[in-house]
Amino acid sequence: MKKLEEKIIKKIYRMETKKTFGQIMAETILIVIISLSSVFMFSVIVEILNEQASFDLFDFLRDDFETIRFNFLNNSLLFIQELPLPLTYILVGLLLLLIWLLFILIMNFNKIKNKLVSIYKFWFK
């Protein structure tokens, strides 16, 4: 009976090791890909805004407080209008996805840590 118990436990660990490492790999790859895509998308948007000279709309920030208060809303709205919208939506989507993935990772952090400790103890001790 002991042999059978050991066999079952070994099978469970083998399955769990595969599952846990697969999960970690998949999540890491996804987070890296989304992060890199977000950085790329952000740089493209900044490049476009630079070419349009849209950042000049914020030159008023160097002026006095009254000018800033007077121009802030207007210029901000103008800046938003000049944003390349499809790319901005993609960037926002990517960032939301990234936040969601990180949230899941943080929520499951303890569970994953415990699993890794158990797996390590089983296979290496």
Place this chain on the structure above:
Amino acid sequence: MAELSDKDIVKKIKKGEINYYSYIVKKYTTLIYQYIKRKLFKKEETDDLVQNVFISFYKALEKFDEEKPIKPYLFQIVQNELKMYYRSKKQTIQLNEDIYLVHDRGIDIIDDSYLNYLNKDEKKVFQQINEGYSYEEIAKLINKPLNTIKSIVRRGRLKLKKIY
């Protein structure tokens, strides 16, 4: 560790401490093994089924309500595994009549000499089984009800079992 209840163990496993699963395995293996053994008699198949039961339970642990007792749930899995086992066995018998007979009796009766011991109807049905026809097809071919075919096959088998 003895003071840990099933509920605590399930909670710990759900938190990722999978080493606690060994307590469940140690606690219930003998019970499940003996139960399955009583139904199957074969050691290797019993071992496989016990393993499947514990693997299925482990997979289901994520959704398992720790407030509920483990034992009935485990036995439900055992029932399902047994059902699947019987179903798979049944299919094998229906698919290949010769193999069933060979394995069952341990005698090579794949050649047609055994047909001499059967009467005309039985001979006809067994020949068609050998040719790969299903019971339904044979019933249509010789224009007899399906249950009659099954009875003929059963009678023929009993006859052959006595002879071989």
